[in-house]
Amino acid sequence: MKKTELFEPGLTERLSREREKDWRKNLRREISAQKRLTIPRHKMPEQPPAQRIRNFLEVNLGYSLEMAKEEAQRCLDCGNPGCVAGCPVAIDIPTFIKYIEAGELDKALDKIRETNGLPAICGRVCPQEVQCEKNCNLVKAGKEPVAIGHLERFVADYLSLRSELNIEPGCVNSSRGKIAVVGSGPSGLTVAADLARLGYQVTVFEALHVPGGVLAYGIPEFRLPREILHSEINFIRSLGVEIKTNFIVGKTASPSDLREAGYSAFFLGTGAGLPGFMNIPGENLLGVYSANEYLTRVNLMKAFRFPDFDTPAPAARKVAVIGGGNVAMDAVRTALRLGAAEAVIYYRRSRAEMPARVEEIRHAEEEGVVFNFLTVPVRFLGDEKGRLRGMVLQRLTLGEPDASGRPRPVPVPGSEFEVEVDLAVVAIGQSPNPLLVKQVDGLKLGRWGNVEVDSETMASSLPGVYAGGDAVRGGATVILAMGDGRRAAKAIDKFLRKC
Numbered sequence: 001m002k003k004t005e006l007f008e009p010g011l012t013e014r015l016s017r018e019r020e021k022d023w024r025k026n027l028r029r030e031i032s033a034q035k036r037l038t039i040p041r042h043k044m045p046e047q048p049p050a051q052r053i054r055n056f057l058e059v060n061l062g063y064s065l066e067m068a069k070e071e072a073q074r075c076l077d078c079g080n081p082g083c084v085a086g087c088p089v090a091i092d093i094p095t096f097i098k099y100i101e102a103g104e105l106d107k108a109l110d111k112i113r114e115t116n117g118l119p120a121i122c123g124r125v126c127p128q129e130v131q132c133e134k135n136c137n138l139v140k141a142g143k144e145p146v147a148i149g150h151l152e153r154f155v156a157d158y159l160s161l162r163s164e165l166n167i168e169p170g171c172v173n174s175s176r177g178k179i180a181v182v183g184s185g186p187s188g189l190t191v192a193a194d195l196a197r198l199g200y201q202v203t204v205f206e207a208l209h210v211p212g213g214v215l216a217y218g219i220p221e222f223r224l225p226r227e228i229l230h231s232e233i234n235f236i237r238s239l240g241v242e243i244k245t246n247f248i249v250g251k252t253a254s255p256s257d258l259r260e261a262g263y264s265a266f267f268l269g270t271g272a273g274l275p276g277f278m279n280i281p282g283e284n285l286l287g288v289y290s291a292n293e294y295l296t297r298v299n300l301m302k303a304f305r306f307p308d309f310d311t312p313a314p315a316a317r318k319v320a321v322i323g324g325g326n327v328a329m330d331a332v333r334t335a336l337r338l339g340a341a342e343a344v345i346y347y348r349r350s351r352a353e354m355p356a357r358v359e360e361i362r363h364a365e366e367e368g369v370v371f372n373f374l375t376v377p378v379r380f381l382g383d384e385k386g387r388l389r390g391m392v393l394q395r396l397t398l399g400e401p402d403a404s405g406r407p408r409p410v411p412v413p414g415s416e417f418e419v420e421v422d423l424a425v426v427a428i429g430q431s432p433n434p435l436l437v438k439q440v441d442g443l444k445l446g447r448w449g450n451v452e453v454d455s456e457t458m459a460s461s462l463p464g465v466y467a468g469g470d471a472v473r474g475g476a477t478v479i480l481a482m483g484d485g486r487r488a489a490k491a492i493d494k495f496l497r498k499c
């Protein structure tokens with residue numbers, strides 16, 4: 001069978017259902033369910049903490065083929081796979097895992113790519129513990145879930161390392177219509193891939209000089225090596241998607257310029273690049289950064305390789321990071337790697353409410369990050385030159401739940417205290433990027449500047465204009481952005497067929 005055929009949606013239908021059922025039954029019989037239940041979950045091999053805090057290389061080293069096959073044997077191939085229901089892009093998880101068990105890695109990757117064009121990325125950054133793995137039926141049997149994310153990452157890495165991308169270009173049919181995707185983050189890349197597979201001519205416009213959105217400028221290399229990102233973006237390009245960087249829609253060209261150039265549908269995947277601040281005294285001092293700027297300097301401008309690259313990273317001995325999500329974990333772990341002697345997280349709720357991925361919190365703790373819960377800065381303190389020298393913090397306690405359903409932090413009177421700090425990174429959330437969306441007449445926006453859409457189709461208030469990812473949700477996750485992209489692609493196809 002030709003390789004490209006395997007990437008077409010509907011592959012499963014083309015294989016005889018009966019044949020697949022028999023094949024799986026035989027595979028299941030080879031190892032009894034009882035035996036499968038006794039195999040322990042394989043731990044992800046990692047760089048030791050003392051070594052990794054001195055480099056920007058990936059912390060997780062990946063499974064070997066043997067480990068992956070054995071981990072795949074833990075999957076019971078149950079009749080009612082909760083894991084698929086827990087995946088926002090509905091990857092056929094049991095089937096790809098059974099292909100790994102059988103050693104048919106090409107087929108495993110093809111199966112994943114039917115619904116997910118970024119498997120090496122998702123295998124690394126998705127919060128599997130609250131999605132697919134949470135719903136694994138092994139959990140009901142009192143066992144650890146199958147390491148679905150590690151297996152997804154394994155199969156994507158294994159094949160791209162062995163054979164680069166052994167695929168033929170996608171088959172774009174220019175008469176089907178031209179689609180403009182604004183933003184090359186995971187939502188934009190996903191909608192672009194799905195529409196290119198359907199034969200549309202898709203151009204992704206990206207404001208920055210490299211594609212990938214947060215995957216390129218936000219998530220550090222020690223979690224997501226850039227060659228992995230480039231390899232997955234090359235896969236999307238190979239489907240026929242054109243990516244134009246250094247192109248700000250709304251400045252380089254307006255949406256109406258693009259309409260005149262023949263684009264008949266739009267997807268706005270402009271993300272949530274607007275950093276939030278606390279609006280407390282001293283926030284303008286030198287040495288107080290938004291996480292967005294701090295991480296962009298390091299990830300995109302390669303500050304950690306100064307002077308080989310032009311942009312320096314702010315050097316600091318005592319670093320305070322304010323926040324408890326993935327962004328805060330990335331910033332604090334980056335500061336350690338840049339030589340901070342002390343790197344402290346200040347979070348206003350308790351550990352139980354921290355939104356960061358469990359693995360990121362564990363890694364940060366192993367690396368020596370100090371966590372200060374139920375604490376919030378109330379002002380930054382500067383020296384005579386306007387440079388940050390410290391912060392005044394206040395202790396909090398947890399009260400009744402707020403609108404988010406989480407307990408509201410309540411100040412403890414008289415609990416203020418001072419700490420010495422020479423770099424503070426504010427990582428308390430982002431809101432949607434306003435540059436483009438505020439320029440589009442008639443586009444309905446929500447309270448936080450988010451694009452309002454129909455949640456089934458991702459259609460905005462304007463015909464032919466769709467949106468998804470963080471531009472709609474505020475700061476969310478890679479896989480939710482991708483799920484939005486998939487839904488939007490279906491709806492755009494339907495919309496253009498009617499035109």
Ligand SMILES: Cc1cc2nc3c(=O)[nH]c(=O)nc-3n(C[C@H](O)[C@H](O)[C@H](O)COP(=O)(O)OP(=O)(O)OC[C@H]3O[C@@H](n4cnc5c(N)ncnc54)[C@H](O)[C@@H]3O)c2cc1C
Binds near residue numbers: 295330433
């Ligand atoms: C530091 C950090 C760590 C994170 N870690 C995780 C994690 O571990 N797991 C996880 O699931 N999620 C994580 N997230 C969240 C996740 O990365 C985002 O939810 C996801 O990237 C959103 O995708 P998106 O496509 O909506 O937008 P983005 O990834 O934000 O991409 C939007 C793109 O649009 C471009 N753009 C904006 N306006 C224009 C314009 N007018 N013209 C052209 N281009 C434009 C921007 O330059 C950007 O490249 C993290 C976020 C951050 C900031």
